[in-house]
Amino acid sequence: MPRFVALAAGVASLAVALAACGGSDNTTSSSKTSSVTDLFMPPGGESVTACPSTPPAEGVAADWTLKGATGSIAVTGSTDSAAPSVVVTGPFKVTQTEVHTLHAGEGRVVPDTAKVAVCYMGVNGRDGSVFDSSYERGQPVEFGLDRVVPGFQKAIAGQKVGSTVAVAMIPADGYPEGQPAAGILPGDTLVFAIKILNSTR
Template sequence: MTKVNSRMPQFLALAAGAAAVAMTLTACGGSDHSASSTQTSSVTDLFLPPGGESVTACPTAPPVEGVAAEWTLKGATGSIAVTGSTDTTAPSVVVSGPFKVSQTQVHTLHAGQGRAVADNATVSVCYMGVNGRDGSVFDSSYQRGKPVDFGLDRVVPGFQKAIAGQKIGSTVAVAMVPADGYPQGQPAAGILPGDTLVFAIKILNASR
């Protein structure tokens, strides 16, 4: 079996943990896009984008300054302005805070042309997570330059709500209430109880 090389940060995982996600993906054949010569046909079928080429990197260049936000949202307190990623630049999430929402909000920044993502799909995404309390980026696959693969049944509810039903190729943003993220906080990521979290996500692919 091909070993899973992509890293899913533990803060995204539910109680089952990131190790369970890795085991699940390994059982499916893995997702090592960089070792294309050793991929089986099942792996190629799992993560083959609509264009026919596997995506192996997330853009690391900073967003262009002065570009108008694609989503602005006023919360119960504070506000956010989000611009999605492009083929060459990472997304931007600007927080005027502390930002809090009273219910989880999902917004499609750009609709993709692929098939819709199933509720329990295994997906490959680029994402950036921002804490609404202070505007800090607590994790970003854009900074690492590599997509992350995981099952939607293994992540916090707000992340699943943001992706399920969207089309492959879409860029989306979600502002999630603590109950859909980490009601008790997540110290390893600097998340405190009651923090609203904001994610900017690019859906690269999903299992059928």
């Protein structure tokens, strides 16, 4: 499960698991390594065991730019060899959750109750800080979409496996009460760049 995306605790190596619908678990850990070591099999059958950690090349045009109620973002999706980039002109805030497909995949459509394997990066719209990233850890994570904050589910459900997507989520779809361990304050808009590697029911 992602560190700051999960609805419930239970994975020891995750820094925080939080219930987005009111409850929270303040369990923290200094570990930066995910315990997930499974091999994820995309539709083509080739094992995916790592998320690329190399920054994107300089001068690459953003795949999505969004002007918020305040501030703006420019998101470049990950590739096979480079991590994504989220550039924030802050403070960035949105009044409704916005999802954008950066690059459409060719796999099956992800149901809203699926178990998925993804690479992802989470950025705080208030200050542009990265609060969680499987790209930094170099390893995909696997979780059920019924175990994550609403904005993360909205970003992935209905997309095709192989897609890269981005979401800018209102606080109600992320952490309405904030998440101090991640530096998230109440009212912060969060931005995620996600690569969908696999989906199972």
